[in-house]
Amino acid sequence: MERSPQAGDINPIDRGRTIVTFERTVGDREHDGSTSSAIASRRKNEPHRRPSGGMAADQPLAxxxxxxxxxxxxxxxxxxxxLARDGADVALAARREAKLEELxxxxxxxxxxxTLVAPTDVTEEDAVAELIDGTVDAFGGLDILVNNAGLARGSAVEELSTEEYRTMMGVNVDGCFFTTRAALPHLRASEGNLIFVGSFAGQYPRPFNPVYAATKWWVRGFAHSVAGAVGEAGVGVTVVNPSEVRTEFGDDESFEERFDEGEVTEPDEIADAIAFAARQDRSTVSELDLFRRDKLSDF
Structure with a gap:
């Protein structure tokens, strides 16, 4: 069933196809020079409804x-x-719109x-509210939130600039809070799963980057405390803690540049753990640690 035009939609196209594209304005601001203020949605089926019965084994998140x-x-x-492989409808949020379109x-x-392409700066609470509302409007509800956005800047405390400090706090702490706050009413309604990407740095001292570590300790403390608050409502809360993962993550040199394939954890290993947590219907996977095998050899 095709989606009927709604107030605020712009330029629905190709209604003879199974994919319909529309745009939704995100507040009155652009997030940065690399993104627009539009959320573009690709719709193929009827609005999202959480299944009342069993799910296909090959697509448990259908x-x-x-x-x-x-x-x-x-x-x-x-x-x-x-998540898409497991059958979920997925809203993609980040600042780089072109990357989201490719994905x-x-x-x-x-x-x-x-999918829903949602260019979003998680440090802007209005943009986050629009992300959540746009997803619920597009899919008919919300069952899974993965709080993954995060970054690291600087190193030693005495060398860390105020700008670097505020950037880390803004993305890693404020962004996590804004998305969780906006999503919780919908996750309560669906008895869904709230998943936080934490870090090894949020479990052990991080002498060479204390502020980044502090943001990840905050994420873990926040997540476990939220779990206590929403468990009776049927919401599952999970923290997934990676150590080094071969990605663009990093400040001067990314982990992708620093490590060879097979030397540390790969992104799909963390993704599999997140999807496992998202598939849980009655139990909560409280915390999952995925470290490279030699990670604890220095302790």
Whole structure:
């Protein structure tokens, strides 16, 4: 069933096809010079309804709606693939719209997925609210939120600039709070799953980057406390803690540049853990640690 035009839609196209594209304005601001303020949705089927009965074994998340922040690369991109492979409709949130468009094309080609391209700066609470509302409007609900957006800047405290400090706090802490706050009413309604990407740095001291470590300790503390608050409502909350993962993550040199293939964890390994947590219907996977095998050899 094709989606009927709604107030605020712009330029529905190709109504003879199974994919319909429309745009939704995200507030009155652009997020940065590399992104527009539009959310573009590809719709193929009827609005999302959480299934009342069993699900196909090969697509256990069929009928479920998911949001992945930081989806443009690395763990976020791999997670979008994992959730789409399991049958979920996936909203892709990050600042780099072109990357999201490429990913959406891949998800549709590889998995036949229904996607929502949502250029979003998670440090802007209005943009985050529009992300959540746009996803619910497009898919009819929300079952899974993956709080993955995060970054690292600087190193030693005395050398860390205020700008670097505020950038890390803005993305890793504020962004995590804004998305969780906006999503929780919908996750309560669906008895869904809330998944946080934490870090090894949020479990052990990080002498060479204390502020980044502090943001990830915050994520873990926030996640476990939220779990206590929403468990009775049937919401599952999981923290997935990677150590080094071969992605664009990093400041001067990315982990993708620093490590060879097979030397540390790959993004799809983390994505598989996230998808496992997202598939849980009655139990909560409280915390999953995925470290490279020699990670604890220095302790």
């Amino acid at each position: 009928g479920h709606a998911a949001i992945v922040t930081g989806a443009s690369s690395g763990i976020g991109s791999a997670t979008a693939h994992a 959406a094309d891949d998800l549709e080609t590889d998995h036949g997925a229904t």
